[in-house]
Amino acid sequence: MNQAHGRILAAAEPLLSLRNVTKTFATGGDVQVHALRGVSLDIYPGEFVAIMGQSGSGKTTLMNLLGCLDKPTSGNYSFAGQNVADLGRDDLAWLRREGFGFVFQNYNLIGTATATENVEIPAVYAGLAPSARHSRSMELLESLGLGDRLAHRPNQLSGGQQQRVSVARALMNGGQVILADEPTGALDSKSGEDVMALLQDLARKGHTVILITHDRNVAAHAQRIIELRDGVIVTDTGPDLSHLTDAAWRPLHADHSRRWSAAGLSEATRMAFRALHANVFRTVLTLLGIIIGVASVVTMMAVGEGAKQAVIKQIGSMGTNLLLVRPGGRNMRGYNGPVATLTPEDANAIAALPNVSSAVPEIVGGATVRLGDVDYQTQIDATTPAYEIVRSWPAASGVFFQDADQKSYAAVAVLGGTVVDNLLPDGGDPIGRYVLINNIPFQVVGVMSTKGANAAGMDSDDVVFIPLSTGMLRIFGQHYVRSVTVAVKDVSQIDSVQDRVTALLTGRHNNTQDFFIRNMAELLETATSAQNTLTILLASVAAISLFVGGIGVMNIMLVSVTERTREIGIRMATGARTRDILQQFLTEATIVSALGGLVGVLMGLVAAAAIGAFGTPVAYTLAPVAIAFTCAVGTGLVFGFAPAMKAARLDPVVALASE
Numbered sequence: 001m002n003q004a005h006g007r008i009l010a011a012a013e014p015l016l017s018l019r020n021v022t023k024t025f026a027t028g029g030d031v032q033v034h035a036l037r038g039v040s041l042d043i044y045p046g047e048f049v050a051i052m053g054q055s056g057s058g059k060t061t062l063m064n065l066l067g068c069l070d071k072p073t074s075g076n077y078s079f080a081g082q083n084v085a086d087l088g089r090d091d092l093a094w095l096r097r098e099g100f101g102f103v104f105q106n107y108n109l110i111g112t113a114t115a116t117e118n119v120e121i122p123a124v125y126a127g128l129a130p131s132a133r134h135s136r137s138m139e140l141l142e143s144l145g146l147g148d149r150l151a152h153r154p155n156q157l158s159g160g161q162q163q164r165v166s167v168a169r170a171l172m173n174g175g176q177v178i179l180a181d182e183p184t185g186a187l188d189s190k191s192g193e194d195v196m197a198l199l200q201d202l203a204r205k206g207h208t209v210i211l212i213t214h215d216r217n218v219a220a221h222a223q224r225i226i227e228l229r230d231g232v233i234v235t236d237t238g239p240d241l242s243h244l245t246d247a248a249w250r251p252l253h254a255d256h257s258r259r260w261s262a263a264g265l266s267e268a269t270r271m272a273f274r275a276l277h278a279n280v281f282r283t284v285l286t287l288l289g290i291i292i293g294v295a296s297v298v299t300m301m302a303v304g305e306g307a308k309q310a311v312i313k314q315i316g317s318m319g320t321n322l323l324l325v326r327p328g329g330r331n332m333r334g335y336n337g338p339v340a341t342l343t344p345e346d347a348n349a350i351a352a353l354p355n356v357s358s359a360v361p362e363i364v365g366g367a368t369v370r371l372g373d374v375d376y377q378t379q380i381d382a383t384t385p386a387y388e389i390v391r392s393w394p395a396a397s398g399v400f401f402q403d404a405d406q407k408s409y410a411a412v413a414v415l416g417g418t419v420v421d422n423l424l425p426d427g428g429d430p431i432g433r434y435v436l437i438n439n440i441p442f443q444v445v446g447v448m449s450t451k452g453a454n455a456a457g458m459d460s461d462d463v464v465f466i467p468l469s470t471g472m473l474r475i476f477g478q479h480y481v482r483s484v485t486v487a488v489k490d491v492s493q494i495d496s497v498q499d500r501v502t503a504l505l506t507g508r509h510n511n512t513q514d515f516f517i518r519n520m521a522e523l524l525e526t527a528t529s530a531q532n533t534l535t536i537l538l539a540s541v542a543a544i545s546l547f548v549g550g551i552g553v554m555n556i557m558l559v560s561v562t563e564r565t566r567e568i569g570i571r572m573a574t575g576a577r578t579r580d581i582l583q584q585f586l587t588e589a590t591i592v593s594a595l596g597g598l599v600g601v602l603m604g605l606v607a608a609a610a611i612g613a614f615g616t617p618v619a620y621t622l623a624p625v626a627i628a629f630t631c632a633v634g635t636g637l638v639f640g641f642a643p644a645m646k647a648a649r650l651d652p653v654v655a656l657a658s659e
Contacts, residue, residue, distance in 0.1 A: 013081065014042035015177070015208060016066055021075035023061050023231075035061040037231040038075070043210065044239050045176075048203035050211040050222035058231040060181060063212045067100050067179045068092045069573060070653040090577040096652075097125055097575020101170025103199075105182035107162040108570045108656065109154040112278045115141060115165045116150045122172040124267055125575040133172070140168040144198065160191030167198055169574065178202055181212045196221045265587070272588040275560070286556040287596040290635065293546030294600025294628045295607060301624030302608035306617035322390070323486040323498055324518040325350070325505070340480040341514045344468065346505060347384075347484045353500050357489050358386040361481040363471055369464060370436040371423040378419050379463045380437060382471025390487045398431045398446030406467045411474070413442040416461040417450045435464075440474055442466060494519060546628075549596065550635035557589050557643035568647050569655025582648040589640020590633055597632030601625055 023036040035058045043049055043066075053059045064070040065077060068084060077084045079095060087095065101122075102108075109118045116137045123133035141150055144164040154162055163183060170178055180199060184192030200221055203209045211222055219225050227235040276283045327342045342361070350359040363382040368375055387393075388400040401412050413435060415423075420430055430444045442464075451460035472479060486501060488494045498517055506513050561568070568581060576584075605620065612618035 013044075015045045015080055016043040017041070017076075017078040018065070018072075019076045021065065021072045021077060023058070023065065023070070024073045035231050036065075036072070039228075039231070039233055041226065041233065041236075042239070043208065044241055045208050046203070046206055047239055048200065048209045048211070048221075048223045050213060050219035050225045051228060052213050052216065052219045052225060053228035054214055056230075057228040059212050059214075059228050061231075062228065063179055063181050063210065064653045066177075066210060067102060067573070068096050069656065070651070090579075093125075093572065093575055093577040093580075096573060097122055097173055099176050101173070101175030101178045102573050103163070103166050103170050103178065103180040103183045103195075104656075105185040107154065107159075107166050107186075108566070108573070109162055109165060109169075110567055110570060111154050112274050114151050114153055115146060115157065115161075115168075118154070118165055119168045119172055121571065122169060122574040125571075125577070125580055126173050130267075136172065137168070140171055141165070144168055158191070159187050160194060163187060163191070163195050164198070167195070171202070173575070175202070175207055177208045177210065179210050179212070182214070183211070184213070184215070184218055192218070265583075268583050268587040269591065271584060272591050275564070275588055276592065279560070282556060282559075283592065286553055286592050287599065289549030289552035290546070290593050290596025290632050291549075291600040291603060293549040293635075294597045294632050295604035297546060297628040297631070298601055298604025298625055299607045299611070301628070302604070302618050302620055303611060303616060305619040305621055305624065306612070321488045321491040321494065323488065323494065323501060325484040325486060325501065325515055326482070326518070327480070327515050340478070341509055342481050342484055343479060344472075344481060346508060347481070349504060349508065350484060350486055350501055353497065353504065355489050355493050355497050357487045358390055360384050360386050360390050360485045360487070361468060362387070362483050362485070363468065363476050363478070363481050365476055367438050367464075367475065369419065369423065370439075371430065371433065374423050374425075376419060376422045378416075378422075380471065380475060381463050381465050382468045382475065383465060384468050386487075387465070387485075390485055393451060394449055395446040396449040397429075398444070400446055400465070401467050406469050409469045409473055410467060411440065411442045411470055412445045412467065413437065414446040414448060414465040415444055416448050416463040416465075418459050418461040419464055420447055437464065437466070438475060546631060546635060549632075550593075550639040553589055553592060553636055554639035554643060556592075557585060557640050558646070560588070561585065561643050561647045564647075565650065565655045565658035568650050569652050569658065572650070572652040573656060578648045581650075582644045585644035585647050586637060586640050589644065590636040593632045593634075593636025593640075594629075597629040600632065601629055604628070 018039055018041045021036055021039045021041075022034065025033045025035060027033055039058075039062065051059050051062060061070070065072055068079075068087075071085070079099065084092070084095075110121070113121075116134065119137040119140055120133045123136065128136070138147075138150060141147060141164075144167060146161060146164055146168070149157060149161060152161075154165075157165065163186075166183075178199065183195050183199070187195065196218065199209050199211065203223070209222075211219065213219050223240055225235070225237050226233055325342065325346075327340060344361050347359040347361040350356060360383055365380055366377065367380045368377050370376075381387075384406055385401055385403050388395070394400070395414060396417075398414070400414055401410065404410070405412050415430055415435075423435070424430060430447065432444065434441045434443050436442075448461065448463075448465070453459060466475065468481075486497070488497045498519055501517060502513070505515055509515070568576075571581065571584075605625075608618045608620070
C-alpha cells in the first residue's frame with residue numbers, strides 16, 4: 001500500500017479504478033458462470049454512486065470486488081493508484097478495515113454481541129484502546145438515534161435499528177468508502193427512507209458512498225447511476241467532480257498497516273468466553289473429555305507416586321547405608337538347610353573392617369509367648385544391642401537390652417507394639433513383668449516404638465527382641481545366625497565395603513562364597529526405578545484419555561467453525577487478519593482445555609483422596625498436577641490449530657454467503 005499512503009490524490013485521479021475486470025465462477029458439472037464481463041469503471045472520492053441492475057446482473061459481485069472481499073478472474077483493480085492484485089491477505093484485511101465500511105442487506109451483525117460491541121469490531125482489529133472505541137461506538141449509535149439500544153443484541157432490535165447499527169459499524173474506523181448492498185431491501189418504507197437519508201448525509205460529509213440496488217427509486221438518491229446487465233455496464237451517468245472538496249480526499253496512513261492485532265489476548269479471551277457461553281451444553285461436552293483425561297493422569301500419578309514413596313519409606317526405614325549378609329550361595333539352599341555358615345564371630349570380624357560402624361547378627365524364628373493366661377504366636381528376634389541404632393528403631397518406653405545383658409546371657413525381652421496389644425488387650429504396662437517364651441521366663445525391659453508394615457507388607461511390630469547369646473543358648477539352640485546387618489559409615493564407599501566383606505568371609509569360609517550380600521542402596525535404587533517405570537506406565541495409560549479428549553476438542557472446534565462461518569466472514573469484512581481469526585479460535589480451544597484441565601485437576605485430587613481413604617498409598621506432588629494441566633492446555637493448542645487454521649483461511653466472500 002506504499003503508493004496509496006501519505007499523499008493527496010490529484011483532482012482527476014479516481015479512488016477506485018477497474019479496467020477490463022472479469023469474474024467467472026465454476027459450478028458443478030464444469031459449468032462456467034460469467035458474472036462480470038470486462039467491466040471498466042472509475043469512482044472518485046466523495047461520489048455517491050448507485051450500481052443497479054436486476055438479480056444476476058453482477059452488481060453484488062462487483063461490490064465484493066470493490067470492497068476487496070473477492071478477487072477478479074482477470075483485469076486490473078486499483079485503490080488509490082495501488083494494484084489490489086499485489087496485496088496479500090493481511091494487506092487486504094488492512095484495506096477493508098481502514099478504507100471501507102460495509103452495510104449489508106441482511107445486516108450481518110454478530111448475534112451474541114450487543115449493538116455497542118458490534119459497532120466496536122472494526123476498531124478492535126484496528127488497535128483502538130477499549131475506552132476510546134467504546135466511547136466512539138456509543139457516540140455513533142447515539143447520533144443515529146440508538147442511544148437507548150446500546151446494550152441490546154440484534155434479536156432485540158428491529159430491522160431498521162439493526163441496519164443503523166450496521167451503518168455505525170461501517171463508520172467506526174472512518175469509513176472512507178461506504179459499500180451498501182441493498183441496504184433497504186429488508187426494511188419497511190419508513191426505515192428505508194431513514195437509511196437512505198443517512199447515506200446521503202454521509203456523502204455530503206465527504207464519504208464515498210457506493211449503493212448496490214435493483215430499485216430505481218432507491219438509486220435516484222445517488223448523484224451517479226451505473227446500470228449493469230449480464231455482467232456488463234450498459235449505462236453510466238458519469239462522475240460529477242464539481243462537488244468534491246478537500247474533506248473528500250482524506251488519505252490513508254501507512255502506519256496503520258504495522259499495527260499488531262488489536263484483538264489481543266484479552267480481547268480474544270473475552271470473545272472466546274462469549275462464544276463458549278452461547279453453546280454451554282456443547283462446551284460442557286467438550287470439557288468432559290479433557291476433564292476425564294486430566295483427572296485420570298492426576299489420579300494415576302498420585303497413586304503411582306504414593307506406591308513409590310511407600311516402598312522407598314520402607315526400604316529407607318531399614319537404612320540405606322546397610323549391607324545385609326545372608327547364608328547361601330549359587331546352587332545352595334538357605335541357612336535352614338545344610339548351608340548354615342554365618343556365625344557371630346563372622347559379625348565380629350566384619351565389624352573390625354574399615355568404614356564399618358557395626359555388624360549386627362540376627363536369628364529369627366517363631367515362638368509362642370505367654371503373659372498371664374494369654375498366649376500369642378509371634379516372631380522372636382535374637383540380636384545384639386547395636387540393632388536399635390543400626391535400624392534407627394528406638395524403644396518407646398523402657399530400654400533396649402544392653403551389652404551387659406548380651407554378655408551375661410540375661411533372660412530379658414523387648415516387645416513390639418503388636419505383641420503388647422495382643423498380650424494386654426485391655427491395656428496396661430508390660431515393663432517389669434515376665435513373659436514365657438517357649439515356657440522360659442523373660443523379663444520385659446522395654447517396648448519398641450511403632451514401625452508399621454515393612455517392605456514385604458509384614459507387620460514390623462509383631463516381634464519380640466532378646467539378646468543373641470540368650471536366644472542361641474535357650475531358644476534356638478544353634479550357633480549359626482540368619483543374617484548379619486552391616487552399617488557403613490560413609491555410604492558413598494558402600495561398594496568398596498561390600499568388596500571387603502566378600503573377601504573377608506570368603507577367606508574365613510575356606511575360600512567358599514557360601515553367602516550373598518544385599519546392598520540396600522542398590523535395592524533402593526532398583527525399587528525406585530521400578531516404581532518410576534510403573535508410574536510412567538500408569539500416566540501413559542491415563543494420557544490416552546487426554547489424547548481422546550483432545551480429539552473431542554478438535555471435533556467440536558471444527559463444528560464451531562462450520563456453524564460460525566458467517567461470523568468469520570463478518571470479522572474478515574471488518575478488517576480481521578488471518579492471525580486475528582487464528583488467534584480467536586486458538587484462544588477458544590485453549591480456554592476450553594484450560595477450564596477442563598482445572599476441573600480435571602480438582603476431580604483427580606478428589607479421586608486420589610477417595611482412593612487413599614481405602615488404604616492405598618497416595619502422594620500429592622506439584623509436578624504431576626502441573627504436567628497434567630500443561631498437557632491439557634497444550635492439547636487445546638495442538639488439536640485446536642487445525643480448526644483455527646481452517647477458519648483463518650476462509651475466503652471472506654464465501655464465508656459471508658454461508659447460511
